[in-house]
Amino acid sequence: MxxxxxxxxxxxxxxxxxxxxxxxxxxxxxxxxxxxxxxxxxxxxxxxxxxxxxxxxxxxxxxxxxxxxxxxxxxxxxxxxxxxxxxxxxxxxxxxRRREARYEVDVHVRWKKSPDARDFEIDPLHVVNINTMGALVTTEKQLLIGEDILLDLSPLVQVGGTLTGQKVLARSKVVRQVGDSGRVFGVSFEALDRLQRSSLNEAIRRLKSRQV
Incomplete structure (x- = not known):
């Protein structure tokens, strides 16, 4: 509603x-x-x-x-x-409103334009900043506000965390577009479980360079 x-x-x-x-x-x-x-x-x-x-x-x-x-x-x-x-x-x-700070990262991840899509998109998403609630991403594909997508955050967790085999697939919703270029979007993570959120938080702490 x-x-x-x-x-x-x-x-x-x-x-x-x-x-x-x-x-x-x-x-x-x-x-x-x-x-x-x-x-x-x-x-x-x-x-x-x-x-x-x-x-x-x-x-x-x-x-x-x-x-x-x-x-x-x-x-x-x-x-x-x-x-x-x-x-x-x-x-x-x-x-x-952000409930926690976001941090700059520089990670390219696989993604699906629909969580139920069979295949990942050919071109990866570039994650610019992130926290455990959402991220700012760039893509050449046009996204719509309210659209559901799926992000594979496993590379970020495996590089920045200690669980190299951890898989983190984040169901996400596009919540805003930044600027007029149509390439920068804010996404909100919809359904991370406690283990995934903990792994992501650990990875962010290890990778973070600057609070934004």
């Missing part, structure tokens, strides 16, 4: 300069639409025209979520609601 019902959010309305920002609550979210309780100012419900551009902003412990979309309808009965068009993937942006 993109945003959970009951979540408190901000809504920036694309009207005027500066654009007004209202605080409200998500009532429902499904693949058809996002429903918000109509914001209030001085006890009065705020209305807005259909087709107005808005940006939904959710702040959480893991970071920020930005959703750019349109108001499809404003309902007054049985309760005042703003009905927002469900956004396209390109209209969703996440900024994650």
């Amino acid at each position: 993109l945003v959970k019902p009951g979540s408190r959010v901000k809504v920036e309305v694309d009207i005027g300069d500066p654009k007004p920002i209202f605080h409200t609550v998500v009532r429902s979210c499904d693949p058809r639409a996002i429903e918000l309780a109509a914001p209030t100012v001085n006890g009065k419900k705020v209305g807005v025209a259909s087709g107005t551009k808005v940006t939904l902003i959710e702040v959480s412990s893991t970071g920020l979520l930005f959703i750019e979309t349109l108001v499809e309808e404003v309902k007054s009965q049985p309760q005042a609601l703003w009905l927002l068009k469900f956004p396209t993937l390109e209209s969703i942006r996440r900024i994650q």
Whole structure:
């Protein structure tokens, strides 16, 4: 689910300069639409025209979520609601808060454009910086935000760690694109078990050159 019902959010309305920002609550979210309780100012419900551009902003412990979309309808009965068009993937942006520092590395690893793909890609991914939560990588292939990929981090663990036979296959999600070149991406590791995370952490400590 993109945003959970009951979540408190901000809504920036694309009207005027500066654009007004209202605080409200998500009532429902499904693949058809996002429903918000109509914001209030001085006890009065705020209305807005259909087709107005808005940006939904959710702040959480893991970071920020930005959703750019349109108001499809404003309902007054049985309760005042703003009905927002469900956004396209390109209209969703996440900024994650790092829970631990990342360190510069220089490692090329095998990867799959889908975790269930049979074969690895011909050209490796270049890992630029990393921690046990995710990494910054470069590739000539175009990746999409939200796309699932698989990284073979075994070379990093085998070079920097003590378990030379350790295999670490990290299911990962593309969470951001850096710059406009379309070559640099941030990925989040989704399902490392405790042993894999421990091995990766040991390898990073041995290989790390500079905190970023």
